[in-house]
Amino acid sequence: MYLTTDTKEFRASNAFANLRVAAVAAAVVALVLTGCGDGKKSDKASQTAAKVNKEEITVHQINFVLQHQQGLKPEQAEAAGKQVLERLIEQELAVQKAQELKIDRDPRVVQQIEAAKREIISRAYVERIGDAIAKPTNDEIAKYYNEKPALFKDRRIYSLQEVAIEARREQFAQIREKLQNSKNMTDFAEFLKANDIKFTGNQAVRAAEQLPLAGLDAISRMKDGDSAISQTPAGLTVLFLVGSRSQPVDEEHARPAIEAFLTNQRKSEMVQKDLKGLRDAAKIEYVGKFAEGAASAAAASSAATLAPTAHEAPASAALNASDISKGMGLK
Known part of the structure; x- marks a missing residue:
């Protein structure tokens, strides 16, 4: 879109979806436990879903996978649990064979494991910082609602046509x-064709969010029939x-x-502040070719890259498509 600028987006709360997934996972746990014994076996045995050679696959492993499957319905719990178990069995077989072949000691594999470990630990730290964030008050929510009429009380669904034009600066005027003098986009497009000005166009229906x-x-x-024009590196864009x-x-x-947005925004700000403090307190020395321009690169880097809730780009997460049809009660 011609007006795109780096902005923080926000996403609607997934609380109900998370509760439903948790409920499904709990149901699977209950189902698996029911089939694991008569209650006289040890707790460890009751948590075992399958044995692959000498290794066990537990209910906790199944539960973990199910918690990351969005949209799972309670009636799908039993079938989903069995499918997950089969995938885990195949995964365990592959792991055992890889260990037999010493693939787990391959330098590239070790490097990937360490990178994944660092990513998981650093994100866990960031999430723990965010846990201390206070929820926005009713007054703060009302204030944001009133400050964004285009997103809420004056929200519209827009039918837009966009034309990206390749043009030289001397052609802009x-x-x-x-x-300004064109009656519609067709008239304007004919002018571009007649003057051998290259362009591409697209059309879409977009909600405000x-x-x-x-x-x-x-x-x-803008009113229906209005147009706006902006300059781009390649020429002009008309909306x-x-x-x-x-x-x-x-x-x-x-x-x-x-x-959700205000909470996520606060988390992002706190994470950035915390990581900046860690940077300031740490002794960081750039070596070799990395020393050149290190200061500017560090200033340009954003702590939000670690934050799980701060995003830049479209503003769509205010009310995404799912929220419009479900959470917002719209059709």
Whole structure:
């Protein structure tokens, strides 16, 4: 989109989905435990789902996999648990054979294992920092709702046409003038063709939350039939607002998304502050070719790369497609 700017996005709360997955996982645990014995066996035995040669696959391993499967329904629990178990058996067989062949000692494999370990540990630390974040108050949620009318009470669904034009700077004035005088995009496109100006076009229907947050206010001020033009490295981009329709979201339905966004925003800020403090307190020495420009590179790096909740790019996560149809009660 022509107004795209790096912005923090926010995602609607997945609390209900997580609760449902947890419930399904618990159901699978119960099912597996029921089939594991008569209660007289040890707790260790009751947690064993299968034995592969001398190694055991436990219910906890199945549970862990199921917790990461979104959209699983309770009635699918038993079948899902069995499928996961079969995959774990195949995985264990592959691991045992790899160990037999000493693949686990391959330098490349060891390096990958260490990299994954570091990633998991560092993210766990970041998540622990975020656990201390206080939830936003009702007043803070209401304030954000009122400050973003284009996302909520004045929310619209936009039908947009975008034209990316390859043009030289000396052609800009002519193109802008023709755009102002064109009746529609077809008329404007014919002008570009006639003047051998290369362009590509696309059309889409986008809800307010699917547009870049930095440009949403400007787009929300456009009326049906309006157009906007912006400069790009390759030339110009023209945006036509073909039409729009109102589809507001009241504060009650927007509350979960706003609460999630404000919480995630605070987590990101705290993580960045904490990592900056760690950097300042640490003795970091760049060596060799990495010493050149190290200061500027360090300043440009963002602690948000470790944060699980801070993202840059589209503003769509305010109310994503799933939220619109489910969490926000819209059709």
